Every structure is written in C-alpha cells, then in structure tokens.
Amino acid sequence: MTPSNHGKPRIVVVGCGFGGLEATRALHGAAVDITLVDKANHHLFQPLLYQVATAGLSAPAIAAPVRHLFRKQANVTTLLGEVRAIDTVARQVLLEDGSPLHYDRLIVAAGAAHSYFGRDDWAPFAPGLKTLDDAFEIRRRILLAFEQAEREADLARRAAWLTFVVIGGGPTGVEMAGTLAEIARDTLPGEFRRIDPAGAKILLIEGGPRVLQAMPQALSQRAREQLEHLGVEVRLNARVMAIDAAAVSVQSDTGAYLVNSHCVIWAAGVAASPLGRQLAQATGCETDRAGRVVVEADLSVPGHPEISVIGDLAAAKSWLPGHEPRPVPGVSPAAKQMGRAAAANILRRIASQPVRPFRYRDYGNLATIGRNSAVVDLTSPAGHFHFSGYIAWLFWLFAHIYFLIGFRNRLVVLIDWASAYWSKQRYARVVANIAPKKQEAQ
Amino acid sequence: MTPSNHGKPRIVVVGCGFGGLEATRALHGAAVDITLVDKANHHLFQPLLYQVATAGLSAPAIAAPVRHLFRKQANVTTLLGEVRAIDTVARQVLLEDGSPLHYDRLIVAAGAAHSYFGRDDWAPFAPGLKTLDDAFEIRRRILLAFEQAEREADLARRAAWLTFVVIGGGPTGVEMAGTLAEIARDTLPGEFRRIDPAGAKILLIEGGPRVLQAMPQALSQRAREQLEHLGVEVRLNARVMAIDAAAVSVQSDTGAYLVNSHCVIWAAGVAASPLGRQLAQATGCETDRAGRVVVEADLSVPGHPEISVIGDLAAAKSWLPGHEPRPVPGVSPAAKQMGRAAAANILRRIASQPVRPFRYRDYGNLATIGRNSAVVDLTSPAGHFHFSGYIAWLFWLFAHIYFLIGFRNRLVVLIDWASAYWSKQRYARVVANIAPKKQEAQ
Numbered sequence: 001m002t003p004s005n006h007g008k009p010r011i012v013v014v015g016c017g018f019g020g021l022e023a024t025r026a027l028h029g030a031a032v033d034i035t036l037v038d039k040a041n042h043h044l045f046q047p048l049l050y051q052v053a054t055a056g057l058s059a060p061a062i063a064a065p066v067r068h069l070f071r072k073q074a075n076v077t078t079l080l081g082e083v084r085a086i087d088t089v090a091r092q093v094l095l096e097d098g099s100p101l102h103y104d105r106l107i108v109a110a111g112a113a114h115s116y117f118g119r120d121d122w123a124p125f126a127p128g129l130k131t132l133d134d135a136f137e138i139r140r141r142i143l144l145a146f147e148q149a150e151r152e153a154d155l156a157r158r159a160a161w162l163t164f165v166v167i168g169g170g171p172t173g174v175e176m177a178g179t180l181a182e183i184a185r186d187t188l189p190g191e192f193r194r195i196d197p198a199g200a201k202i203l204l205i206e207g208g209p210r211v212l213q214a215m216p217q218a219l220s221q222r223a224r225e226q227l228e229h230l231g232v233e234v235r236l237n238a239r240v241m242a243i244d245a246a247a248v249s250v251q252s253d254t255g256a257y258l259v260n261s262h263c264v265i266w267a268a269g270v271a272a273s274p275l276g277r278q279l280a281q282a283t284g285c286e287t288d289r290a291g292r293v294v295v296e297a298d299l300s301v302p303g304h305p306e307i308s309v310i311g312d313l314a315a316a317k318s319w320l321p322g323h324e325p326r327p328v329p330g331v332s333p334a335a336k337q338m339g340r341a342a343a344a345n346i347l348r349r350i351a352s353q354p355v356r357p358f359r360y361r362d363y364g365n366l367a368t369i370g371r372n373s374a375v376v377d378l379t380s381p382a383g384h385f386h387f388s389g390y391i392a393w394l395f396w397l398f399a400h401i402y403f404l405i406g407f408r409n410r411l412v413v414l415i416d417w418a419s420a421y422w423s424k425q426r427y428a429r430v431v432a433n434i435a436p437k438k439q440e441a442q
Numbered sequence: 443m444t445p446s447n448h449g450k451p452r453i454v455v456v457g458c459g460f461g462g463l464e465a466t467r468a469l470h471g472a473a474v475d476i477t478l479v480d481k482a483n484h485h486l487f488q489p490l491l492y493q494v495a496t497a498g499l500s501a502p503a504i505a506a507p508v509r510h511l512f513r514k515q516a517n518v519t520t521l522l523g524e525v526r527a528i529d530t531v532a533r534q535v536l537l538e539d540g541s542p543l544h545y546d547r548l549i550v551a552a553g554a555a556h557s558y559f560g561r562d563d564w565a566p567f568a569p570g571l572k573t574l575d576d577a578f579e580i581r582r583r584i585l586l587a588f589e590q591a592e593r594e595a596d597l598a599r600r601a602a603w604l605t606f607v608v609i610g611g612g613p614t615g616v617e618m619a620g621t622l623a624e625i626a627r628d629t630l631p632g633e634f635r636r637i638d639p640a641g642a643k644i645l646l647i648e649g650g651p652r653v654l655q656a657m658p659q660a661l662s663q664r665a666r667e668q669l670e671h672l673g674v675e676v677r678l679n680a681r682v683m684a685i686d687a688a689a690v691s692v693q694s695d696t697g698a699y700l701v702n703s704h705c706v707i708w709a710a711g712v713a714a715s716p717l718g719r720q721l722a723q724a725t726g727c728e729t730d731r732a733g734r735v736v737v738e739a740d741l742s743v744p745g746h747p748e749i750s751v752i753g754d755l756a757a758a759k760s761w762l763p764g765h766e767p768r769p770v771p772g773v774s775p776a777a778k779q780m781g782r783a784a785a786a787n788i789l790r791r792i793a794s795q796p797v798r799p800f801r802y803r804d805y806g807n808l809a810t811i812g813r814n815s816a817v818v819d820l821t822s823p824a825g826h827f828h829f830s831g832y833i834a835w836l837f838w839l840f841a842h843i844y845f846l847i848g849f850r851n852r853l854v855v856l857i858d859w860a861s862a863y864w865s866k867q868r869y870a871r872v873v874a875n876i877a878p879k880k881q882e883a884q
Binding site: 058065067071099143191412415416 | 510514520574632633857
C-alpha cells in the first residue's frame with residue numbers, strides 16, 4: 001500500500017462527498033501524490049437522494065463512480081476502503097482490514113450520518129436517508145406499505161399501512177413529505193382496486209415552531225402552506241417520545257397521542273463521523289456537541305497543520321476582515337468551498353507560503369416541496385431575495401441539474417423528470433421482493 | 443381476500459413473467475375477475491438482466507411495476523404476494539401469510555430458478571442470474587473484485603481477484619463472459635493506477651462440446667470465435683467439480699485443474715418452481731426431470747381442466763396437424779405464446795366451446811456476445827437463415843428494445859446504450875458499500 005511516490009508529498013483524502021471531491025479536484029496538476037479513500041465506490045449527489053428514496057430516480061442517475069471521475073487526474077489513486085482509525089504519530093490511516101496508508105498531509109472529509117439523539121433503538125423502525133442503501137430501504141417501505149394496504153381487509157390495519165410519518169422539518173423532511181403526498185395523490189390512484197391511495201395520511205412532525213428553520217420566517221410559512229396544500233399534515237412543536245414497528249408516540253403542547261404507522265422516516269438529526277472524536281482523542285483537539293472537529297481558521301486541526309478537516313465533519317468558522325467569525329452551515333456549497341480552501345492551504349504550506357483563513361460565501365438556501373413548488377432564499381451583496389412557488393421550483397430544478405456531476409447523469413435526470421412531470425409517474429418503482437432483504441442466492 | 447365478483451369466474455394468475463403477463467393481457471375485456479399475484483412488484487425483462495448485472499443498465503430500465511401495467515385493465519387486481527401452496531380441492535392458492543385466494547380457474551406461471559444440480563452449497567460462491575437481487579449481487583462482486591485487486595500488493599492474490607469464471611455456455615453465460623471481457627478491456631483501463639484491468643482473465647466453462655447448444659453448429663462456432671476475439675478463454679467439455687470462496691475445480695478431457703477466483707457466476711442450469719412438484723403431488727400429474735409439469739395439449743393439468751401451467755414451469759408440446767408433437771423450448775417467446783393460448787382456452791371453456799391444442803411458432807433464436815457481435819438464427823417457412831457479427835448485433839439490439847415493455851423504458855435503454863456505445867462507459871457502476879450487504883440503518 002506504499003508505492004514509490006518519487007519524493008512527492010503524499011496526500012490522503014478520506015471521503016468522497018462534496019468536500020473530498022472538491023479538495024481532490026483542486027489539487028489537479030499539483031506535484032503531489034493523492035490517495036482518495038471512500039467506503040463507497042461512488043460520489044453521491046445527496047441533494048437528490050430523496051428522489052431515489054421516492055422512486056423518482058434510479059440510483060445511477062445520482063451516483064458517479066469515483067475512479068471514473070478522476071481517471072484523467074494522474075496524481076490521484078482511488079481506493080475503495082473504510083478508514084477505521086487515524087494514527088497521527090505514525091502519520092497513517094488504517095483501513096478496515098488493518099492495512100495502513102501513509103500520509104504527509106491528510107484531509108478528513110468523512111461527513112456525517114443520521115443521529116437518533118441517543119435512541120439508536122429507533123433505527124430499525126425509522127430509517128434515515130444518507131446512503132443509497134438507506135434510500136433503497138425507504139423506497140421499499142413506502143411501496144410495500146401501499147401493497148400491504150391493498151391486501152389488508154381490516155380497516156384499522158389498512159389505515160395504519162396508509163399512514164406515513166416523516167420526523168424532522170428540515171429540507172429532507174419537507175422534500176420527503178411533499179413527495180410522499182404526490183405519490184399518494186398523483187402517481188398511484190387508478191392502480192389499486194381495494195384501496196384509495198389518495199386517502200393516505202402523511203404527517204410531518206417537527207419539534208420546533210416552524211419548518212425549514214434555516215430559512216427566513218416568511219419562507220417557512222410559505223413552505224408549510226404548500227405542504228398543506230399537497231395534503232401533508234404539519235405538526236409543529238411536536239416531539240417524538242417513542243417509535244416501534246407499529247406506531248409513533250408524539251408529545252405536543254396540547255397533549256400526547258399515538259400514530260399507528262408502519263412507515264416512519266427519520267429526517268431529524270445528523271451526527272459527525274466517529275473519526276472526529278477519534279481525532280480529538282489522538283490530538284487533544286475539541287469536538288462540538290454533534291461530534292464535529294473544531295478547526296483552525298485555515299481548516300487545520302489545532303497543533304496538527306498537516307491535518308485538515310472539512311465538510312460536515314468540521315465545526316468551522318467563516319472569517320471576513322472587520323466582522324466577527326461566523327459558524328459555517330452544514331450544506332454542500334460550504335463543503336465544496338472548504339475542500340477548495342483546504343487544498344489551497346496545503347499547497348501554500350508545501351510552498352512555505354502563509355495560509356489563509358477560510359471564508360464562506362453564502363449564496364442562499366433553497367428547498368423543494370414537490371412538483372411546481374419550492375422556496376428560494378438568495379443572498380447577494382444587496383441583501384436577501386426571497387421567492388416561492390413555480391418559479392422557485394424551476395430555479396431549484398435547474399440549479400440541481402446544473403450541479404449534478406457529469407453530462408450523462410444530467411441528461412438522464414432531465415429526461416426522467418420531464419417524463420415524471422408530464423405523466424405524474426415515477427420511474428423507479430421497483431422493489432426486489434416482498435420479503436425483507438436477504439441474499440436470495442444463498 | 444374474497445371481494446364480491448358479481449358472479450364472474452374468478453381467475454388467479456400466479457407469476458408475472460412473460461407467460462403470466464401475456465395471459466392476463468389476453469383476458470382484457472373478458473367478463474372475468476382476474477387476480478394477478480407475484481412475489482415481486484415488477485415484471486422483469488429478463489433477456490436484459492445481464493446488463494444490470496454488468497452495470498450497463500439501471501434496474502428500473504428493465505423492470506416495470508405490474509400494477510402500473512394493468513392500471514387500465516379493469517378486470518385485473520394486482521397483489522404482491524408469494525404463493526406457497528395450491529389447494530386443488532378447495533380451489534384456492536395460499537399466500538406466504540397463509541391467507542387464501544379462491545379461484546374458479548388457475549394459471550400457474552411461476553417460472554424457474556437457477557439450479558446447482560444438487561450442489562446448493564455452491565450457491566454462496568457462484569450466484570446465478572434470475573432476479574434483480576441476483577443482478578445486484580453479481581454487479582457488486584464484479585466491481586469489488588477490481589477494487590480489491592487495486593488494493594492487493596501480492597501478485598498471486600491480485601491475479602485471483604482479476605480472474606472471473608462463468609459457468610455454463612448458454613445465452614446467459616455467453617453474454618456475461620463477453621460483457622465481462624468488454625468491461626476489463628474497454629471500460630476500466632485508465633482508471634486504475636496499480637493494476638491493468640485489461641489483464642483480467644475471463645474463463646467460460648461449458649460441459650458440452652460447444653457453446654449455445656440450441657443454435658446451429660456453425661453459429662456456435664462463430665460465437666466461440668467472437669468470444670475468443672474479445673479475450674474470453676472458452677473451455678469446452680469441462681466439468682465443474684467443486685466451488686469455494688477461493689477457487690473453482692475443473693475436470694476436462696486432459697485432466698483436472700484449479701482456477702483461483704473470487705468472482706464466479708453460475709449460468710449452468712435452471713429448475714422449475716417448487717409449485718410444479720407440489721401440483722404433481724396434489725393432482726397426480728407428472729413432472730419431468732427439471733420439475734416441470736407435463737401438461738395436456740391445451741396446457742391444462744391432466745384431470746384438472748380448471749388449472750393451466752405455462753412458461754418455464756410447463757413441460758409442453760407443440761401440436762401441428764400431420765406432425766409429431768415437439769417439445770416447447772424454455773424461451774420467452776414460447777412463454778408469451780403459451781400465455782395467450784391458455785387464456786384463449788379458458789375463455790373457450792367458459793363459453794363451453796372446444797379447446798385447441800397449443801402450437802408453438804418458432805421465429806428463431808438469437809444471442810449477443812458483446813458490443814457489435816451477436817449470432818442470429820431465424821426460422822421461417824422457407825427454412826433457417828443465419829447471420830452473425832455487426833448486423834446480427836443490430837438486429838439483436840432492436841429486437842430487444844422493441845420487446846421491452848413501455849415507451850419510457852425503451853427510450854431510456856436506447857439512451858443508455860447509445861451513450862455506452864460511444865463512450866465505452868457503463869452507466870450503472872454503483873455498489874453501495876465495500877462491506878457485504880447489510881441494513882446500514884439498523
């Protein structure tokens with residue numbers, strides 16, 4: 001695992017999300033040897049993962065093989081592997097089989113997974129949405145719930161199969177709830193003989209006083225109205241107390257109640273990769289409550305200028321001369337900007353030049369609710385600029401297609417969407433089997 | 443599970459492969475109540491399943507939701523369920539949860555699975571290709587083998603990762619071996635830094651004296667030449683004696699040898715659904731060696747005119763006046779023709795008309811070997827008509843796209859292939875994780 005590197009600095013990049021991908025790209029042409037390690041073989045365009053989970057897109061439409069992306073960048077070696085530990089003394093990362101990878105400089109971009117706030121026992125009953133496997137599992141549960149309802153003669157049990165609960169009113173929760181409502185109201189009617197899919201109940205449960213809390217208040221209000229227009233019941237200031245295979249127990253201002261459902265989706269919280277706390281133990285650096293590594297202004301680990309942490313794993317600040325430093329949000333544009341900044345600072349250090357503090361350029365925020373509806377909050381030097389509805393949806397659509405990696409994927413996604421838009425159909429309504437996932441060949 | 447049927451005959455169709463699909467379609471507009479049961483929610487276009495296994499197509503491109511296909515056929519109710527048993531006395535089928543479905547007429551089109559000829563212990567080491575799950579598992583093994591080779595420093599172990607063994611020289615084995623060679627020679631080179639994917643070894647092991655034994659001798663010879671031109675080593679008259687996680691043991695005319703490989707694909711044999719033998723026990727009808735039900739000339743079960751068996755589960759004969767009845771091959775055109783014939787005979791029985799014997803119209807046989815090469819054997823009243831090479835490949839391509847169900851799928855498949863053809867890339871090179879499949883959320 002240590003081929004000759006002709007004396008060039010060895011850079012290991014852990015993770016090929018938006019941060020790791022941009023950092024690696026930014027080192028194109030540099031006299032360094034990069035090894036990019038990820039436990040999946042693909043870069044995932046996570047903003048559209050909910051479309052895979054709701055059968056609107058196939059997985060390959062939003063996933064690009066990492067080594068294909070870097071085939072022409074000669075200084076990159078791609079390895080499929082899971083980094084289990086970082087040995088900051090020996091300067092090596094250890095893969096899942098114990099094999100070491102030496103580094104001179106390290107970029108840790110291992111991201112975040114969903115978090116159940118200490119209630120990991122809820123995980124089997126309320127899958128989250130971070131990986132393709134998560135999306136397949138959620139797709140399976142959604143489609144099977146309608147199938148089970150069609151088979152169920154008992155009205156109460158049928159109603160439970162036709163109740164969908166989305167927990168968390170952030171962008172993912174809003175997208176999932178809105179798309180579920182469209183599946184029930186637009187896609188499936190006419191295909192069942194015993195049930196009316198349009199009668200399905202979709203609940204969005206949010207602990208705070210509004211959905212999309214990162215957005216201005218007016219847009220949260222618009223998003224809620226659009227959700228309700230689609231038929232989603234939005235429950236604000238509502239906390240989940242328990243989840244099991246048959247029901248969700250909810251506590252609100254007005255009292256506690258039980259929702260019978262077999263399809264619960266978790267969109268409520270994220271926690272940083274365990275590599276963050278591990279790095280903290282090894283180097284004495286701090287992590288925040290979500291397990292993110294508190295980094296220096298140049299995105300390096302305090303006392304370890306050879307290690308940078310970026311993306312969702314970093315608790316970073318944005319530095320603008322004359323202003324107080326501000327926390328950087330956990331969104332993909334921030335991860336990409338951190339990737340470029342960390343790469344540039346590494347090249348500066350190699351060239352013995354002074355590093356520069358990271359500055360986050362906030363272009364705004366957008367979220368979609370369904371076909372034809374979205375909310376957009378653009379940030380410009382002249383101030384904020386809001387809009388919502390159909391124009392916002394078109395803006396959201398083209399922004400996402402533009403940022404999708406690779407011409408091939410963009411074209412397929414456009415065709416899939418154009419066809420879904422006109423037909424109200426969803427292309428990828430495929431689950432392998434009625435039985436829970438198993439190795440059928442074994 | 444027994445809704446009012448207004449006195450119409452209740453027809454249950456078990457299985458939504460080519461046979462069950464065509465039988466159901468042929469009953470369009472008839473005064474019957476059809477319940478179509480399948481354990482998957484989709485009809486699978488199996489002739490292209492090898493493309494999903496080799497990352498050329500996404501699953502939704504070759505799978506159409508059954509209930510969507512029949513949304514406008516008002517006499518069809520689609521149920522997702524696995525038929526475990528047939529009670530021919532009470533005239534009901536029993537689903538996996540024990541719930542019964544009553545029938546007045548039954549069409550059993552439950553198909554076949556791959557068979558290890560009594561060596562089911564080989565299954566974990568040599569997956570076959572029948573379902574989407576099978577295809578995903580094979581795709582995972584192919585892509586991970588190249589990834590593991592890139593990580594492996596030991597040359598002998600690396601060579602084992604770069605050795606692929608396909609067992610069985612029928613159409614599926616030939617397609618898999620040819621496509622594997624193209625992945626190694628055309629798709630992957632340039633993307634790895636430590637290995638040369640083009641150096642991968644692809645073995646096709648066939649027990650008989652030629653590949654594609656259903657084809658005329660000359661086409662078998664052409665197919666073999668085309669495979670060898672692509673870099674596949676074709677081993678004829680070679681029998682597999684053992685398979686484990688590390689190697690395949692082969693016996694040939696000239697002696698025994700061991701092939702070290704971690705990616706072995708089983709394309710050697712099929713066995714009929716267990717429902718066949720079950721039906722034989724219940725009704726006293728016969729099954730053949732492959733477990734197929736020996737049916738009457740009208741495709742019904744002897745002594746049970748209310749039950750028809752069609753497709754890969756039927757040992758049927760083709761009846762042509764003035765000729766000896768001939769066995770019907772297990773191919774998709776035969777299944778479709780049986781589906782239409784069984785449906786027509788059911789309607790005749792309901793109308794108290796005489797049934798007609800099944801006649802198979804053989805339009806020929808075709809198989810593809812890779813980009814630009816295929817063999818075609820057309821059957822016409824004027825005799826057989828062979829061709830091979832590029833023209834045969836174009837013929838194969840358009841025949842398959844033509845028969846794919848639904849405009850949407852056809853268009854996407856065309857685009858995927860056009861793009862794969864020009865770029866030599868494969869669209870769906872996505873595996874979820876380096877670890878064996880597990881529920882990540884749990």
